[in-house]
Amino acid sequence: MSIKQDLTNKNISQRLSIIVYLNSVSNQYKLRHYGDIVYFSKKLGYCILYVNQNEIEQVMRNLTALDFVDRVERSKWDQIDLSSDHIEKQITDLAADAERKLQERQENTEQLL
Template structure:
């Protein structure tokens, strides 16, 4: 079960991260009124801004209308598979490969004797 599904049943506001690309890095402080700035890159001129998920589309439109904002995109972080199913499959596959190789090695040793 994913973390998002667990949080749906709680009374916790879901958050969405928006990546805000700026034309001018001097105005990044003006973004505080729209959400929480969690990261700012002066070199690459972008901010990561957390907003409430239900307001994300409206805030995205407002930010795109600002003159110092170049582009606003939604983060795809929520689409990443954080479950351990694929890792468990890789480990079991490695175990099968190791056993095969061990059996081959033992057969080769028996043939030499």
Template sequence: MSINQEIENTHLTKRVALIIYLKSVSDQYKLRHYGDIVYFSKKMKYCILYVNRKEAKDVKNQIGQLDFVNYVEISPEEKVNLDSQHIEGQLVKMAKEAEKKLQLEQEKNEDQMQ
């Protein structure tokens, strides 16, 4: 069972992240009215705002109409598979790929030495 499925069965308020791209970095404080700002990047001019999942589409539309906002998107985190077997499989696959690369590099170095 994935973490998302486990959370669905609890009494916790379901939340989702909105990624908001801004025209001006000084206006990010105005977004506090809509939810909880959890991250802000001055350099990239965006922030991440958590809102209740049930209200996410309405809040997205409201924020999108603000004059200091370029673009708003709902985080695709729901599509991320956090099942332990899936993650374990990915780690094993990455380890095998890393081993192959190391072997190729070692063979290349041995060939150059000769």
């Protein structure tokens, strides 16, 4: 059973992250009204908020209307496939690619000698 299915079975509200790019970083604390601030970069001028999944569209519209907000994006984090089958396939593909490159390098060095 996946984590998402387990959470919905237990009636736990799912939360998604959104990235808010700011024109003025001094107003970052005003974002607390819209969600939980989990990360803030003063240097790059962005903030990551966690928002309830069922409220995300409304919160994104409200944030876009603020004068100190440059733009708002939905995080791609929830689209990452973390299943063990997918991860194992990636590891095998990386290992096969590394082995192929190693063989090519050995063949090139043998040709030079």
